[in-house]
Amino acid sequence: xxxxxxxxxxxxxxxxxxxxxxxxxxxxxxDDLDALIEAxxxxxxxxxxxxxxxxxxxxxxxxxxxxxxxxxxxxxxxxEGIARIFPYVATCGREIDQVPLPTTNFLAxxxxxxxxxxxxxxxxxxxxxxxxSRYATGxxxxxxxxxxPADMWPIEQQRDLFALLGDVEGLVGVRLTESLxxxxxxxxxxxxxxxxxxxxxxxxxxxxxCPNRRAPYDSRIAASMRGA
Numbered sequence: 001x002x003x004x005x006x007x008x009x010x011x012x013x014x015x016x017x018x019x020x021x022x023x024x025x026x027x028x029x030x031d032d033l034d035a036l037i038e039a040x041x042x043x044x045x046x047x048x049x050x051x052x053x054x055x056x057x058x059x060x061x062x063x064x065x066x067x068x069x070x071x072x073x074x075x076x077x078x079x080e081g082i083a084r085i086f087p088y089v090a091t092c093g094r095e096i097d098q099v100p101l102p103t104t105n106f107l108a109x110x111x112x113x114x115x116x117x118x119x120x121x122x123x124x125x126x127x128x129x130x131x132x133s134r135y136a137t138g139x140x141x142x143x144x145x146x147x148x149p150a151d152m153w154p155i156e157q158q159r160d161l162f163a164l165l166g167d168v169e170g171l172v173g174v175r176l177t178e179s180l181x182x183x184x185x186x187x188x189x190x191x192x193x194x195x196x197x198x199x200x201x202x203x204x205x206x207x208x209x210c211p212n213r214r215a216p217y218d219s220r221i222a223a224s225m226r227g228a
Contacts, residue, residue: 001051002049002050002051002165002166002171003049003050003051003052004047004048004049004171004172005047005048005049005050005123005126005127005130006045006047008045008046008047008048008122008123008126009122009126010044010045010046010118010119010122011122012037012041012044012118014037017037017114017115017118018030018033020114021033021107021110021111021114023111029105029107032102032104032105032107032108033107033111035102036101036102036108036111036112036115037115039099040096040099040112040115043093043095043096043098043099044092044093044095044096044115044119045093045095045096045119046090046091046092046093046119046120046122046123046126047090047091047093047123047172047173048088048089048090048091048123048124048126048127048172049088049089049165049168049171049172050086050087050088050089050127050131050165050192051086051087051088051164051165052084052086052135053065053066053084053085053086053087053164054083054084054085055079055082055083055084055085058076058079058080059076060073060076061073061076062076063075063076063079065085065087065164066164068160068161068163068164069160070153070157070160070161071154071157072143072152072153072154072157074143074148074152074153075143075153075191078141078143078193078195079193082193082194082195084135084193084194085191085192085193086131086135086140086191086192086193087161087164087165087189087190087191087192088127088165088189088190088191088192089162089165089168089172089174089182089187089188089189090120090123090124090127090187090188090189091120091123091172091173091174091182091184091186091187091188092116092117092119092120092123092184092186092187093119093123093172093173093184094173094174094183094184096112096115096116096119096184097184099112113185113186116184116185116186117186119186120186120187120188124188127192128140128192131192137192137194138194139194139195140192140193140194140195141192141193141194141195142190142191142192142193143190143191143193144188144189144190144191145157145158145161145189145190146158146180147190155180156180158176158180158189159176159180161189161190161191162176162189174187
């Protein structure tokens with residue numbers, strides 16, 4: 001049964017946030033930003049849902065977990081010798097999107113997205129710390145459908161990942177659209193797994209301008225994941 005994490009701590013640093021969005025406190029934009037922060041902070045409720053699953057079969061191209069079969073050479077390579085995995089979805093929380101935005105400042109949607117990023121970061125960190133502590137996993141790595149090159153782990157398998165977790169929308173308010181986007185937009189999904197040397201999908205993604213990069217691109221790792 002999936003485990004839901006709510007009541008995730010969210011610590012807000014006003015000075016850090018103003019620097020992050022390049023707004024000067026006390027300016028006209030600063031006053032507008034303060035008003036937005038005051039309205040949004042009570043609605044920030046990051047959440048996560050995960051499950052503990054065991055690998056039932058694996059070959060060079062696929063990994064089978066119960067009735068779900070993931071097709072990814074990279075995922076299979078990363079899960080060699082691993083029996084237990086943790087599929088998950090983490091989100092900023094849909095409550096933020098219910099806060100009405102001011103129509104007089106065109107920067108408001110950008111500021112809101114930045115606040116949602118912080119909420120998502122809080123959910124991800126808490127999830128990792130929770131899983132690592134509760135299950136004594138040691139270092140955790142992560143892979144996500146659709147992250148990195150298109151052939152690394154096809155985004156279409158997002159449906160299978162959600163199927164492992166059950167009613168994700170009912171549990172944490174994250175809906176998967178027909179085009180495989182997640183709503184709220186600041187939501188992530190994937191599989192956590194223990195690994196001596198930490199792996200992030202960012203290591204096999206060569207896109208230079210990604211604002212959410214968590215590890216540098218490594219061409220050698222990318223080649224090995226493709227079997228080159």
